[in-house]
Amino acid sequence: MEPILKHSARAGAAVLVVCIGMLGLLGTSALAGGDGGLRPHAKGQYDASTNTYTVVAGDDLIEIAERFGTTVGTDAAAQTDPLPSWNDGPAKQAIIEFVKTTTNPASPQFVPPAERIATFDQDGTLWVEHPLYSFVMYALERVPDLVKAKPELAKVAPFSTVLEILKGDRAALAKLTLPDLEKVLAATYTGRSVDAFTAQATQWITQAKDSRWKRLYTELVYQPMQEVLKYLRANGYQTHIVTGGGQDFVRVYSSRVYGIPPEQVVGTAGVLKYEYDKDGKPFLFKEPKLLLNDNDAGKAKGIHLMIGRRPYAAFGNSTGDRQMLEYTHSGQGARLAMLVLHDDAEREYAYGPAQGLPDTKVGTFTQALYDEAEEQGWIVISMKNDWKRIFRFAE
Amino acid sequence: MEPILKHSARAGAAVLVVCIGMLGLLGTSALAGGDGGLRPHAKGQYDASTNTYTVVAGDDLIEIAERFGTTVGTDAAAQTDPLPSWNDGPAKQAIIEFVKTTTNPASPQFVPPAERIATFDQDGTLWVEHPLYSFVMYALERVPDLVKAKPELAKVAPFSTVLEILKGDRAALAKLTLPDLEKVLAATYTGRSVDAFTAQATQWITQAKDSRWKRLYTELVYQPMQEVLKYLRANGYQTHIVTGGGQDFVRVYSSRVYGIPPEQVVGTAGVLKYEYDKDGKPFLFKEPKLLLNDNDAGKAKGIHLMIGRRPYAAFGNSTGDRQMLEYTHSGQGARLAMLVLHDDAEREYAYGPAQGLPDTKVGTFTQALYDEAEEQGWIVISMKNDWKRIFRFAE
Numbered sequence: 001m002e003p004i005l006k007h008s009a010r011a012g013a014a015v016l017v018v019c020i021g022m023l024g025l026l027g028t029s030a031l032a033g034g035d036g037g038l039r040p041h042a043k044g045q046y047d048a049s050t051n052t053y054t055v056v057a058g059d060d061l062i063e064i065a066e067r068f069g070t071t072v073g074t075d076a077a078a079q080t081d082p083l084p085s086w087n088d089g090p091a092k093q094a095i096i097e098f099v100k101t102t103t104n105p106a107s108p109q110f111v112p113p114a115e116r117i118a119t120f121d122q123d124g125t126l127w128v129e130h131p132l133y134s135f136v137m138y139a140l141e142r143v144p145d146l147v148k149a150k151p152e153l154a155k156v157a158p159f160s161t162v163l164e165i166l167k168g169d170r171a172a173l174a175k176l177t178l179p180d181l182e183k184v185l186a187a188t189y190t191g192r193s194v195d196a197f198t199a200q201a202t203q204w205i206t207q208a209k210d211s212r213w214k215r216l217y218t219e220l221v222y223q224p225m226q227e228v229l230k231y232l233r234a235n236g237y238q239t240h241i242v243t244g245g246g247q248d249f250v251r252v253y254s255s256r257v258y259g260i261p262p263e264q265v266v267g268t269a270g271v272l273k274y275e276y277d278k279d280g281k282p283f284l285f286k287e288p289k290l291l292l293n294d295n296d297a298g299k300a301k302g303i304h305l306m307i308g309r310r311p312y313a314a315f316g317n318s319t320g321d322r323q324m325l326e327y328t329h330s331g332q333g334a335r336l337a338m339l340v341l342h343d344d345a346e347r348e349y350a351y352g353p354a355q356g357l358p359d360t361k362v363g364t365f366t367q368a369l370y371d372e373a374e375e376q377g378w379i380v381i382s383m384k385n386d387w388k389r390i391f392r393f394a395e
Numbered sequence: 396m397e398p399i400l401k402h403s404a405r406a407g408a409a410v411l412v413v414c415i416g417m418l419g420l421l422g423t424s425a426l427a428g429g430d431g432g433l434r435p436h437a438k439g440q441y442d443a444s445t446n447t448y449t450v451v452a453g454d455d456l457i458e459i460a461e462r463f464g465t466t467v468g469t470d471a472a473a474q475t476d477p478l479p480s481w482n483d484g485p486a487k488q489a490i491i492e493f494v495k496t497t498t499n500p501a502s503p504q505f506v507p508p509a510e511r512i513a514t515f516d517q518d519g520t521l522w523v524e525h526p527l528y529s530f531v532m533y534a535l536e537r538v539p540d541l542v543k544a545k546p547e548l549a550k551v552a553p554f555s556t557v558l559e560i561l562k563g564d565r566a567a568l569a570k571l572t573l574p575d576l577e578k579v580l581a582a583t584y585t586g587r588s589v590d591a592f593t594a595q596a597t598q599w600i601t602q603a604k605d606s607r608w609k610r611l612y613t614e615l616v617y618q619p620m621q622e623v624l625k626y627l628r629a630n631g632y633q634t635h636i637v638t639g640g641g642q643d644f645v646r647v648y649s650s651r652v653y654g655i656p657p658e659q660v661v662g663t664a665g666v667l668k669y670e671y672d673k674d675g676k677p678f679l680f681k682e683p684k685l686l687l688n689d690n691d692a693g694k695a696k697g698i699h700l701m702i703g704r705r706p707y708a709a710f711g712n713s714t715g716d717r718q719m720l721e722y723t724h725s726g727q728g729a730r731l732a733m734l735v736l737h738d739d740a741e742r743e744y745a746y747g748p749a750q751g752l753p754d755t756k757v758g759t760f761t762q763a764l765y766d767e768a769e770e771q772g773w774i775v776i777s778m779k780n781d782w783k784r785i786f787r788f789a790e
Contacts, residue, residue, distance in 0.1 A: 247700075247703070263658075263703055263704065272696040300669050306700075306701050
């Protein structure tokens with residue numbers, strides 16, 4: 001599509017109508033916005049001096065568009081299903097309806113681009129959270145290093161219990177109380193500089209594997225939700241993660257895994273201390289004290305603190321997301337609130353206890369939450385029925 | 396400039412070189428990224444269904460480009476001075492050198508676009524802070540309303556003192572101690588819902604005027620710094636405000652005044668409470684308790700909490716900005732740290748006490764800070780010598 005230029009004059013003002021070029025599959029194009037950084041499937045080279053981007057094998061049109069802050073042309077988009085991993089049904093329909101309604105300037109529910117905010121819980125919403133949240137697995141698997149540095153810890157609970165769990169004693173997991181867990185989280189997430197933590201977490205996340213699929217945790221992201229993230233971004237929405245997990249932890253991989261930059265990750269965060277190293281260089285030290293518990297009502301507070309706008313769409317999967325959905329959905333105009341129900345024991349996991357599914361302490365979805373969703377018009381996504389495929393690797 | 400399309404084949408991969416169209420003054424163009432929202436000088440109508448933007452009188456090319464997430468073509472940019480309100484000199488040169496070095500892919504100090512973060516103090520750096528910070532003026536001028544609601548306050552200090560100040564008793568200002576001020580700030584910034592506060596602050600900022608220039612506070616922004624904000628954004632930098640002022644206060648006008656959206660405002664923030672109104676709708680209540688004091692080391696902490704990346708450029712004007720500049724400048728590669736020195740009593744104000752300028756409690760720039768800047772290679776901007784004009788209204 002060629003840019004079109006028209007001139008006309010009206011009431012003394014120069015009026016210039018500029019047709020916005022669009023990214024076409026093979027047609028002429030307009031990338032335009034400057035390089036926004038690598039995407040998992042837009043890794044070609046960008047030469048700013050000549051303003052050219054070289055497409056490479058494996059590139060994904062939507063991700064190229066994202067990288068350069070542009071959109072895929074509507075002609076192309078109309079021909080392609082933006083949510084190919086979703087079965088047709090009320091959930092898929094609600095997402096598409098929401099995007100169409102809020103981005104059509106003729107719609108009374110049109111949302112100006114600057115206000116297009118969508119928030120996503122991570123564990124159980126964007127990736128697998130069973131048998132245990134990855135951010136907790138990280139804490140447990142860091143314990144051997146702690147013990148190496150301080151051998152006396154090997155005989156002290158809860159560290160001794162964690163060592164048993166890591167040796168394969170699954171039953172020992174049940175022994176870990178919440179205060180135990182908090183102690184292990186504090187010992188592995190705090191008491192070090194932000195830079196040291198980031199280096200440790202980066203090392204872990206690039207090699208740690210899930211025990212069931214024998215794949216990196218970062219491969220266990222839900223393909224249908226990746227499509228929702230991209231579809232929303234292609235329609236001008238900012239996508240933010242709002243997680244109960246550690247903010248510094250999720251920021252380590254969020255760009256690479258979800259295309260979500262660190263500044264769009266809200267998570268549980270601790271108090272920081274500004275210190276100096278021996279060369280007089282300043283660094284931030286992670287104190288063992290909570291600043292924001294980004295769960296339950298903490299998610300609404302975290303959203304206001306770090307984003308400052310009420311989202312138009314929110315996605316979660318457990319009681320910890322209830323207030324985020326409530327806060328989002330109670331805004332004026334079209335609002336989308338969705339909850340992923342893990343009802344697919346075969347392809348992933350089945351837990352609730354909503355709808356008679358097995359009970360769990362990890363990602364609890366109560367019947368009360370299910371009933372509230374029905375009453376409020378929040379939409380429950382059935383993993384089993386709404387998702388054609390769950391993982392990118394599972395065709 | 397027409398989009399150019401070339402095809403070639405290399406090692407089995409489809410290689411497609413796409414020339415990125417650029418926004419030319421009258422030439423063909425590529426706006427592209429979807430409407431990013433109104434700018435003060437890009438208020439034309441955008442029709443998403445046909446992807447057309449109608450330019451109106453008063454439009455500014457850079458702001459149109461910003462609105463659509465694109466950049467002004469380099470041809471045009473090379474011919475125009477991006478900082479016309481700056482006199483030639485080391486400060487202007489440092490800014491231009493920094494942008495060139497960090498955005499040239501051939502430079503060893505090239506910064507990938509995703510990491511291009513610049514942070515700006517507000518009071519005294521982006522707009523006038525004398526005789527008193529605007530966010531404090533807001534608190535003082537809200538006191539009559541407080542007294543109307545609770546008449547007994549009229550006789551209680553510090554509210555009685557504030558009423559004297561507002562009646563024109565400038566000497567009474569000196570009576571206000573820091574604890575007094577904190578009491579007034581707490582009484583006007585907290586104890587109400589976020590929505591109620593936003594409505595009150597919006598009303599005030601749209602009509603409150605400065606006593607010297609008889610202009611809206613929002614007109615007292617420094618034109619040279621507005622140019623820096625735009626110049627950085629036109630080169631792929633995110634511009635964030637990092638202010639000691641109230642985060643919720645600055646977010647009320649930041650988009651309109653600086654083109655900086657709420658999610659890019661880090662400021663002093665209080666604890667929130669999640670509550671329900673009588674209709675069962677949730678809202679956020681501002682508790683009279685500090686969560687983040689975004690001054691001094693708090694600025695570095697706030698940057699990590701809300702942005703999660705170390706800035707490449709930081710701008711301030713007082714001791715409260717010291718750690719932000721130190722944190723920024725101690726990162727690897729090219730870093731720009733700048734301090735505005737108010738040495739222009741005629742066109743604005745003169746205060747330090749650095750360089751023998753009059754001492755002040757509002758925006759203190761000590762000689763120690765001046766010496767540190769010199770030692771560290773932070774650049775001091777002389778308002779008097781470096782700025783050709785200070786305000787947009789002052790030609």
